[in-house]
Amino acid sequence: MKTYKIATIPGDGIGKEVVPAGRIVMEAVASSQGDLRFEFENFDWGGDYYRQHGVMMPEDGLDALRGKDAILFGSAGDANIPDHITLWGLRLKICQGLDQYANVRPTRILPGIDGPLKRCAPEDLDWVIVRENSEGEYSGVGGRVHQGHPIEAATDVSIMTRVGVERILRFAFRLAQSRPRKQLTVITKSNAQRHAMVMWDEVAAQVAREFPDVAWDKELVDAATARMVNRPRTLDTIVATNLHADILSDLAAALAGSLGIAPTGNIDPERRYPSMFEPIHGSAFDIMGKGWANPVGTFWSVVMLLEHLGEAAAARRVMAAIEAVTADPALHTRDLGGQAGTDDVTRAVCAHLARHDAARAA
Numbered sequence: 001m002k003t004y005k006i007a008t009i010p011g012d013g014i015g016k017e018v019v020p021a022g023r024i025v026m027e028a029v030a031s032s033q034g035d036l037r038f039e040f041e042n043f044d045w046g047g048d049y050y051r052q053h054g055v056m057m058p059e060d061g062l063d064a065l066r067g068k069d070a071i072l073f074g075s076a077g078d079a080n081i082p083d084h085i086t087l088w089g090l091r092l093k094i095c096q097g098l099d100q101y102a103n104v105r106p107t108r109i110l111p112g113i114d115g116p117l118k119r120c121a122p123e124d125l126d127w128v129i130v131r132e133n134s135e136g137e138y139s140g141v142g143g144r145v146h147q148g149h150p151i152e153a154a155t156d157v158s159i160m161t162r163v164g165v166e167r168i169l170r171f172a173f174r175l176a177q178s179r180p181r182k183q184l185t186v187i188t189k190s191n192a193q194r195h196a197m198v199m200w201d202e203v204a205a206q207v208a209r210e211f212p213d214v215a216w217d218k219e220l221v222d223a224a225t226a227r228m229v230n231r232p233r234t235l236d237t238i239v240a241t242n243l244h245a246d247i248l249s250d251l252a253a254a255l256a257g258s259l260g261i262a263p264t265g266n267i268d269p270e271r272r273y274p275s276m277f278e279p280i281h282g283s284a285f286d287i288m289g290k291g292w293a294n295p296v297g298t299f300w301s302v303v304m305l306l307e308h309l310g311e312a313a314a315a316r317r318v319m320a321a322i323e324a325v326t327a328d329p330a331l332h333t334r335d336l337g338g339q340a341g342t343d344d345v346t347r348a349v350c351a352h353l354a355r356h357d358a359a360r361a362a
């Protein structure tokens with residue numbers, strides 16, 4: 001019997017709806033498997049915590065997370081607190097504090113889901129976007145002078161270190177190498193951003209020599225958006241900076257059908273610290289509290305969490321349950337044009353896992 005310590009951090013908005021659903025699915029896969037157990041600890045950090053304590057999470061919060069095997073996260077973002085406070089006070093604090101420097105975002109069109117692209121078969125869109133997750137445009141360095149005056153000036157300094165760029169590119173090449181097509185596209189804006197992005201291109205060429213079996217190319221980020229729409233099949237693994245990949249992956253999620261489906265892992269590849277898994281979407285103020293949130297992005301994040309723990313069989317079973325459920329239009333949530341609620345989808349995924357269990361026992 002393997003026991004894993006899991007931290008759950010629902011955070012704000014629909015995070016409070018999809019993370020409990022994710023936990024139910026984790027319990028279902030564990031109980032149907034027999035040799036797997038999770039010990040959950042829930043952390044009520046986020047907007048409500050901020051209203052009580054003046055911070056999004058306690059000072060020693062990272063210590064509480066360090067002893068866990070993995071973290072399941074919801075969303076940081078509250079309608080009544082400025083976004084930069086919630087983001088920096090919780091999600092970025094954890095990602096940067098636990099040096100989860102590789103943000104991995106798989107995208108493909110699941111069975112039964114109709115993406116907005118015409119002439120794009122599911123096999124034409126099967127990508128993994130790797131986002132640099134520790135520095136760059138999200139370094140937090142900058143400031144404002146003469147605030148509110150006509151002469152005000154403000155900066156957000158994008159810091160890219162050779163160590164940081166090299167480690168994310170090496171991670172991306174290795175990931176590309178593990179996929180059938182062994183293909184990587186390195187995305188920059190090295191025509192306009194002529195210092196750090198030129199360093200990216202140089203480091204990419206240098207790291208590429210370690211991976212002679214990976215076919216790689218370069219693309220500017222603006223051209224990359226058009227390529228994603230017009231020639232999706234020409235892409236496989238993609239690596240980009242913190243900001244560029246943030247934007248590209250929302251586009252990718254929309255092209256695959258909905259923001260509500262897309263998962264991500266904030267990974268510490270060296271495994272010094274627990275990695276954190278979450279849907280890529282945010283708090284979704286427009287639908288929170290209604291029970292309409294699509295939990296599939298969280299369930300797919302659970303699949304990534306299980307893969308990261310080395311529980312490949314459990315991961316495959318949850319993915320199969322997700323795909324069986326998306327294949328049925330009666331189980332589509334409103335973002336997919338259906339009427340199903342979060343609970344309906346959760347119950348259906350659990351029922352599928354239980355059916356597998358019954359088949360195994362028979």
Ligand code: NAD
Pocket residue numbers: 014074075076077078079083086087091259260261278280281282283284285286287292293294295297333335
């Ligand atoms: P959002 O992802 O919350 O919502 C964008 C749109 O997508 C909304 O119309 C929403 O209803 C829809 N949507 C998102 N997830 C869905 C789901 N699971 N099911 C159905 N529909 C879904 O993005 P936003 O509106 O830009 O941000 C809202 C708040 O969330 C902000 O405070 C923002 O800072 C925060 N945010 C946090 C994270 C994070 O914690 N990782 C990520 C993105 C946004």
Ligand code: K
Pocket residue numbers: 073074075076278279280281282
């Ligand atoms: K999220």
Ligand code: MN
Pocket residue numbers: 246247250280
């Ligand atoms: Mn984003």
